[in-house]
Structure formats: C-alpha cells, structure tokens
Amino acid sequence: MSDPVRILISDPLDPETVERFSSSGDVEVVVQTGIDPAELPAVVRQYHGMVVRSGTRVTAEALADPGLLRVIGRAGSGVDNIDLDAATAAGVVVMNTPGGNSVAAAEHTLALLTSLARHLPQAATDLKAGNWNRKRYMGTEVTGKTLGIVGLGRVGREVALRARGMHMEVLGYDPYVSDAVAAELGIAPRTLPDLLAESDFVTLHLPISGDTRHLIDAAAIAAMKPGARLINCARGGLVDEAALASALESGHLAGAALDVFEAEPPDPDGLVGMPGVIATPHLGASTREAQIRVAAEICEKVKNYLLDGTARDAVNPVPKG
Ligand code: NAD
Ligand code: MLT
Numbered sequence: 001m002s003d004p005v006r007i008l009i010s011d012p013l014d015p016e017t018v019e020r021f022s023s024s025g026d027v028e029v030v031v032q033t034g035i036d037p038a039e040l041p042a043v044v045r046q047y048h049g050m051v052v053r054s055g056t057r058v059t060a061e062a063l064a065d066p067g068l069l070r071v072i073g074r075a076g077s078g079v080d081n082i083d084l085d086a087a088t089a090a091g092v093v094v095m096n097t098p099g100g101n102s103v104a105a106a107e108h109t110l111a112l113l114t115s116l117a118r119h120l121p122q123a124a125t126d127l128k129a130g131n132w133n134r135k136r137y138m139g140t141e142v143t144g145k146t147l148g149i150v151g152l153g154r155v156g157r158e159v160a161l162r163a164r165g166m167h168m169e170v171l172g173y174d175p176y177v178s179d180a181v182a183a184e185l186g187i188a189p190r191t192l193p194d195l196l197a198e199s200d201f202v203t204l205h206l207p208i209s210g211d212t213r214h215l216i217d218a219a220a221i222a223a224m225k226p227g228a229r230l231i232n233c234a235r236g237g238l239v240d241e242a243a244l245a246s247a248l249e250s251g252h253l254a255g256a257a258l259d260v261f262e263a264e265p266p267d268p269d270g271l272v273g274m275p276g277v278i279a280t281p282h283l284g285a286s287t288r289e290a291q292i293r294v295a296a297e298i299c300e301k302v303k304n305y306l307l308d309g310t311a312r313d314a315v316n317p318v319p320k321g
Pocket of ligand 2: 284
C-alpha cells in the first residue's frame with residue numbers, strides 16, 4: 001500500500017470547510033498555523049501539498065530543498081507571499097482561487113468609499129466618546145462624482161458595477177484590458193495620468209510586482225485632483241506611504257482608506273493614526289461566504305493535482321510528465 005498523500009494547512013481557513021475536507025479520507029490533512037519562518041523549510045518538505053492564505057511567506061529558502069512538496073494552494077487571489085520563481089525551479093505548482101473573494105473585496109472597497117465620503121468611522125468614534133459634532137463631519141455625495149479604477153480585473157470590475165449603481169462616473173486604467181472591453185463594462189478608459197487628474201476617488205485593484213511597487217508615488221499623488229481621496233484594498237506596496245502622508249498633511253488629498261499596508265500590521269502612530277485616514281486590518285476578503293468559497297476551492301484543487309495531476313488555476317508552469 002502506498003503512503004497517504006499529506007497536505008499541510010499553514011494559515012487559518014474556514015474551520016468547518018477544513019473539517020469536512022480532513023474527514024473525507026482521501027488525503028491526510030494537518031493544520032499547523034503560525035510556523036516559525038526558520039522552521040518552515042523543514043516542515044514543508046514533509047508534505048506533498050500545502051495550503052496558505054496570506055500569512056505564510058513561502059520564501060526561496062523554504063523551497064530550496066522541497067522534499068515531497070509538489071503543490072502550494074493559495075486560498076485567495078494574491079500570490080505575492082509565495083516566491084514563484086523558486087517554486088518553479090523546485091517543480092512545485094502554485095494555484096490560487098481567482099474570483100473566490102472578488103465580491104467580498106469589492107463590497108469592502110465600496111464600504112471604504114462611502115465611509116470616506118461621510119467620515120463614518122471618525123464620526124462614530126467621536127459620538128461614542130460623548131461628542132455630538134454635526135458640523136465637523138459635513139460629507140460629500142458620491143452620486144455624479146468620478147471614480148478612477150486602476151486595475152480592471154475581477155475585483156475592479158465588481159467595483160465598477162457597484163459604483164455605476166451609485167450613479168458615479170467610472171474611469172479605468174489597465175494596460176492589459178482593451179478600451180473596447182472596458183467600454184462594454186461601462187468604464188471609460190483613460191491613461192493613468194488622465195485618470196488621476198480627473199477622479200474624485202481613485203481605487204487600486206492590481207497586483208504588486210517589481211513593476212507596480214509604488215505606482216502611486218509622490219508624482220502620481222501630485223497629479224491627483226486637489227481634494228481627491230485614495231482607496232487601497234489591493235496591496236500595500238502599491239502606494240508610497242510617506243508620499244501619501246505628506247499629501248494628507250498638506251491637504252492636497254482629502255482622505256485615504258487603506259485595507260493593506262507595506263508592513264502588516266502597520267505602525268498605529270504612523271499613517272494609520274492620521275485624522276483623514278480610514279484603516280482596516282486587511283479585511284477585504286473577510287466575509288464568511290468568501291472564506292468558505294476559497295477554502296473549499298483550494299483544498300479540492302490541491303487534492304486533485306496530487307491525486308490525478310489536474311492543475312486548475314496554476315500561476316506558474318506545471319511540470320510535464
Ligand atoms: P486580477 O488578476 O483579477 O486583476 C488584476 C488586474 O490588474 C488585471 O486586470 C491586470 O491586467 C491589472 N494590472 C496589472 N498590472 C497593472 C498596472 N500596472 N496598471 C493597471 N492595471 C494593472 O486580480 P483581482 O482578483 O482583481 O485582485 C486585485 C488585487 O486585489 C490583487 O492585488 C489582490 O491580491 C488584491 N486583493 C485584496 C484583497 C483584500 O483582502 N484586501 C482581496 C482580494 C484581492
Ligand atoms: C487576496 O489576495 O486574496 C487577499 O489578500 C485576501 C486574503 O487575505 O486572503
């Protein structure tokens with residue numbers, strides 16, 4: 001009899017979904033979260049498959065001697081916590097769950113947008129502290145305002161749909177999406193400088209990479225409309241946080257809503273503590289529905305690859321043979 005197929009789950013996933021998967025009997029599942037990065041290389045090599053969310057950083061070091069490891073599943077969309085080149089060199093396939101949390105991320109983005117427009121977190125905190133400050137929290141309507149969406153993938157498109165429902169003008173920039181496709185989605189295509197110059201709200205929905213790190217730097221922020229607001233529910237490194245802090249300090253930007261940060265958790269006394277900043281702790285995908293969806297989907301994908309070689313939504317090359 002051959003050895004059982006072993007799968008490690010190294011970040012918290014929906015517990016009921018994990019329980020159901022573990023008790024299916026097809027594979028042996030071990031849940032071990034919070035692994036010390038120094039221990040990770042020795043741990044991962046004992047498993048055929050591994051499932052992560054964004055907490056585990058699967059570095060080149062962790063993959064240098066992969067042992068039994070053949071597949072890593074990411075319960076979510078961004079794979080920037082996994083060294084894809086190292087995985088490819090080690091013959092390890094990486095898969096994700098594109099779309100599984102797009103609605104959750106889009107709904108969170110819209111919640112941030114309306115919160116920015118009406119200062120909801122600041123006003124609510126003030127009232128709980130006993131202050132009835134109706135004048136301080138004069139807001140702005142979003143109807144008729146312009147929303148610029150940078151990145152017209154799964155989340156960006158869901159955001160566009162909802163923003164149009166709120167009667168916003170929607171502009172979009174994505175070098176990999178044709179103007180015709182953008183127009184079909186009701187999004188007016190723009191270059192990045194034009195989008196920044198025309199938008200009252202700018203929202204980011206693209207992956208982080210060497211090319212996109214600090215896409216929103218001091219120059220991009222200076223190109224934004226005075227009094228505009230920035231939302232980042234994608235990845236922290238997309239925005240130069242020091243430049244954003246300066247623009248808020250000077251009043252060039254009226255506010256920013258951030259779900260993601262260059263360093264997570266961020267310094268509470270830094271950007272997060274500024275009065276014009278609304279911040280949430282990387283909650284974009286944190287709905288019960290999305291977490292059940294991505295957990296169930298990635299566990300099945302990893303299992304199928306190990307049991308019959310089917311690779312779905314691989315983000316690096318699948319070894320042949
Ligand atoms: P996606 O791959 O479906 O879409 C990304 C889009 O970005 C693509 O259309 C791509 O063409 C575009 N893009 C790439 N480079 C670009 C550039 N330089 N300028 C403009 N557009 C560019 O991904 P998605 O599922 O829509 O996710 C978008 C981002 O949101 C990712 O960074 C993902 O990790 C993040 N995300 C965060 C949360 C959260 O919890 N906050 C939840 C889901 C997704
Ligand atoms: C993603 O890229 O899918 C998000 O960051 C959500 C998560 O934290 O899993």
